[in-house]
Amino acid sequence: MMQLYGSIELLTGYASRTQQARRISEDWVARHAYCLRCESGELTPTPANTETCDFVCPQCDHGYELKSKCGAFTTRVVDGAYGAMLRTIRANRTPTFLLLEYSRDWSITGFTAIHHSLITESSIVARKPLAATARRAGWVGCSIVMPEIAVDGKIPIIINERIEPPAQVRGSFRKLESLSQLSHERRNWAAIMLNLIRKLPEDSFKLSDVYKFEDQLKLIFPGNNNVKPKIRQQLQVLRDAGILTFLGGGKYRFARYK
Ligand SMILES: [Zn+2]
Numbered sequence: 001m002m003q004l005y006g007s008i009e010l011l012t013g014y015a016s017r018t019q020q021a022r023r024i025s026e027d028w029v030a031r032h033a034y035c036l037r038c039e040s041g042e043l044t045p046t047p048a049n050t051e052t053c054d055f056v057c058p059q060c061d062h063g064y065e066l067k068s069k070c071g072a073f074t075t076r077v078v079d080g081a082y083g084a085m086l087r088t089i090r091a092n093r094t095p096t097f098l099l100l101e102y103s104r105d106w107s108i109t110g111f112t113a114i115h116h117s118l119i120t121e122s123s124i125v126a127r128k129p130l131a132a133t134a135r136r137a138g139w140v141g142c143s144i145v146m147p148e149i150a151v152d153g154k155i156p157i158i159i160n161e162r163i164e165p166p167a168q169v170r171g172s173f174r175k176l177e178s179l180s181q182l183s184h185e186r187r188n189w190a191a192i193m194l195n196l197i198r199k200l201p202e203d204s205f206k207l208s209d210v211y212k213f214e215d216q217l218k219l220i221f222p223g224n225n226n227v228k229p230k231i232r233q234q235l236q237v238l239r240d241a242g243i244l245t246f247l248g249g250g251k252y253r254f255a256r257y258k
Pocket residue numbers: 035036037038039040057058059060061062
């Protein structure tokens with residue numbers, strides 16, 4: 001049974017709140033988290049300092065990166081080195097992010113997965129290099145920009161202290177899994193398109209509605225002069241991934257999942 005509190009007996013010996021938080025959250029995930037990609041009921045911690053991966057599934061080998069925070073995550077999730085994250089994304093080895101939220105008294109208030117398929121070059125930004133006076137002067141970290149990730153990719157495992165059924169969580173995860181087969185460039189386009197069309201007011205929409213994003217897409221991809229054909233191609237990509245259904249006559253809707 002998933003317990004909604006951290007093991008405070010682990011706090012002994014850790015002076016700083018940051019170290020305590022890391023110890024408690026890693027322990028909680030090791031005891032309670034499960035794989036979203038397969039049926040494995042556990043995740044294994046990776047050796048310390050493994051690049052962009054804190055846990056791995058012992059059955060399907062999928063990687064997970066843990067971020068934890070006292071209180072709620074907001075629009076930016078601070079991550080590790082920018083260069084390492086870019087390399088990971090370009091090599092199609094992006095981990096799924098696990099966002100763990102806890103209260104001052106170490107009870108777990110929220111736990112959300114960010115699907116690896118939607119973490120792309122466009123959803124991360126470089127942070128300011130560390131100052132010349134810092135121990136790691138010039139080091140550049142990155143942040144995940146949450147509004148750049150479509151709602152489909154933010155999968156609640158615990159929300160408002162309520163535990164979601166694992167079958168439902170894995171079902172939501174599975175819907176996006178086929179996007180992970182795409183090259184990182186195509187995945188980037190697909191992730192951006194999905195995020196844009198999720199902003200449309202209805203679940204069904206017309207091609208002309210999607211064309212309204214043309215100017216916005218030109219700003220994101222300044223080298224691309226064929227944005228309209230690219231939009232149509234991306235709608236096909238999202239259809240082939242099982243996310244959209246084509247209704248004919250330039251009409252589309254989000255697929256209804258079983
Ligand atoms: Zn697995």
